[in-house]
Amino acid sequence: MAKKNLLIIGAGGVANVVAHKCAQHNDRLGDIHIASRNIQRCESIIDSINRKQNLKQPGLLKAHAIDALDTNALITLINELGVSMVLNLGSAFVNQSVLHACIETGVAYLDTAIHEDPAKVCETPPWYANYEWKSKQACEAKGVTAILGAGFDPGVVNAYARLAADTLFDSLESIDILDVNAGSHGKYFATNFDPEINFREFTGQVWTWQNREWVSNQMFEVKLTRDFPVVGEQSLYLTGHDEIHSISQNLDVPNVRFWMGFGEHYINVFTVLKNLGLLSEQPVPTAEGQTVVPLKVVKAVLPDPSSLAPEYTGKTCIGDLIKGTKDGEPKEVFIYNICDHAENYAEVESQAISYTAGVPAAAAALLIADGTWDVGRMVNVEELPAEPFLKTLAELGLSTRIQDAEGDRALFA
Template sequence: MKKNVLIIGAGGVAHVAAHKCAMHNDVLGDICIASRTQSKCDAIIESVLRKNHLKDTAKKLYSRAVDALDIPALVALIQDTKSEIVLNLGQSYVNMSVLEACIETGAVYMDTAIHEEPDKVCENPPWYENYEWKRKERCAERGVTAILGAGFDPGVVNAWCALAQQKYFDTIDTIDILDVNAGSHGKYFATNFDPEINFREFKKVWTWDERQWKLQKVHSIRMDYDFPVVGSCPVYLTGHDELHSLSKNIDANSIRFWMGFGDHYLNVFSVLTNLGMTSEKPVRLPDGTEVVPLKVLKALLPDPSSLAPGYTGKTCIGNFISGMKDGQKREIFIYNTCDHAECYQEVEAQAISYTAGVPAAAAAILVARGDWDVKHMVNVEELDPAPFIELLDQIGLPTEVEEKPLAFVPPAIAALDSVD
């Protein structure tokens, strides 16, 4: 049994994870929230206490300040707090430093997004081979559990792929991961999570198609899908973290990711991109000051966590999977829907943060119980999906499975050649 959780980061996802960990601190033990700005951690603690979510009041819930790029400081923090589970919910630039600290101390490592370097975007696939998977051998040698991508996408969608392979299909042809937010935050323009990381995703579209990587133009391939609860929404072929491990670990001909965008979002994004505001490359101003346009844009846009109080509507994330079972063609949609207002009422966060933060807490609980404490590095689809999905059903993210009538036809992108 592992005890005591250290949460790195103080954004929207960390906020939700802290609430859910506190609600299960009888299993998880003491909880420390740490980030560069300690006041943000304290605000999360105030929210947890305000909602009366600290299940065992004898356990500690406290904050610390730390630079998550400083490995010795992280090591000291893990040791001082006696944390055996580290939830890395900070910016993806810190993944490798937090992972290194966990390897050194023997603490369990978990994150919800792939590592990135500030000066590199959309590197050659598979992305996990560039950084995380290079540490596999060291994790195994030291018996360190490292669970990569334990959010929703990546995370829950990966577990659904494993479940489909185990239970619903003998062979899988295509997996289309569909993510749509049919909600309104009332702002002129905003992103639902870190704008800097969000916009860096939209530089290239790497997709796994007919068992090879293909490069497509951003927002160039669209389809409309009739989602449960939220109805028909447009989604666009997009590159995403989970494709890069699923292509290795799930036996499927094509695995693709689609994200929903409205016309207004696309128009604003196009203008910002054409003006150079989404660039990660530094520019020098006439007075000699050097700035990164994307960081300036992030500073100008609303903080995603600030959207929560007025957010209305729902999200739907699901895997449309086609293949064969018992000699017959089969198609299913395995999904979850989440309500922004209900999330705010429960944990004072919006649904995008909720869907990423709850799975991270669930993964921590599974490790603490011993179900997922595997002593080496894995992506979520390499673990038994049953206890994860069962626990999520109990703590706020129920899974639904819809048998499809063999009528859904995704765009035939398999016939397209790669583009520059």
């Protein structure tokens, strides 16, 4: 039976994109509710949707105030609204409370990033086993669909891996996820998503899956330079990331690594902040007797990532470089997407970092709504059929291309 009516948790850049895209398909998704601690930000998203005339047909768009760490309040709100799915696009710190509210109420759950404990950085892998996967049995017992990491990375890159395993290779040797932002926001220094989450990713150990075991490196220790389609030659660094922790366990691949592009300026500023102790998540006393968390202070003084969108120019390139064998011969493919910051802003008033994370969540919501991905259990994206997801993404504005020995061409155009 089709699921309709949804609740979006969060009101940042990704939530804005998801709300726009869901509004464009409200004939299939029904009522759209947006909830955050800051109801004004929810109302701003609704204003943006109306300004861009992105509501496909007349329908309900409503803002709500909620503390997403309050599971009981979430349960009450879900029951009052009568929604059938919750799209969790809030801080990574609220995943567990939102997930448990969905299990309790029996509604579908979806997120775009892994849960984090504010007091811990870079926990022992595989990260999903520390939190989300502990609720697998509860989801199955209640028949709750819970799709983890349905953004771009994690999310679309997981689907690329699944597509390769199913249709392009007989066996996989390595998956290297490559994430490049060749755009410019014009600020002295800023992060493209929540600064607190951004810095936490890069201050701990870099965990990757190599030769079927976890290997630890330091951030900016291992560098890769590669020529990319459209955006040209870029420098990337080996980085820990969510999707490594599920793909390594769910697909039989000996090597899964994540590489992110960084400019020298970002690395220099990051290094100074880290060496000064300003990226620490641990509270420190000031001379005035106050207690502050340095990382939260840095977040407070940096530009809000959503404020970068109007002036952002350039493109992103994110994809999977996959190696393995087919018919006894070695094979290599690069499956990827190119996104344009200015084009994305013109459509939904968000930049490409938010767009690439938000469009997949809306696509996943559509697949839950029509039953294709309504599996009644907890899954990561690579456990689901990739083709319907990638076809839906193409319809929503994220195309997939493949580069291999036969050339460069579109998939599911």
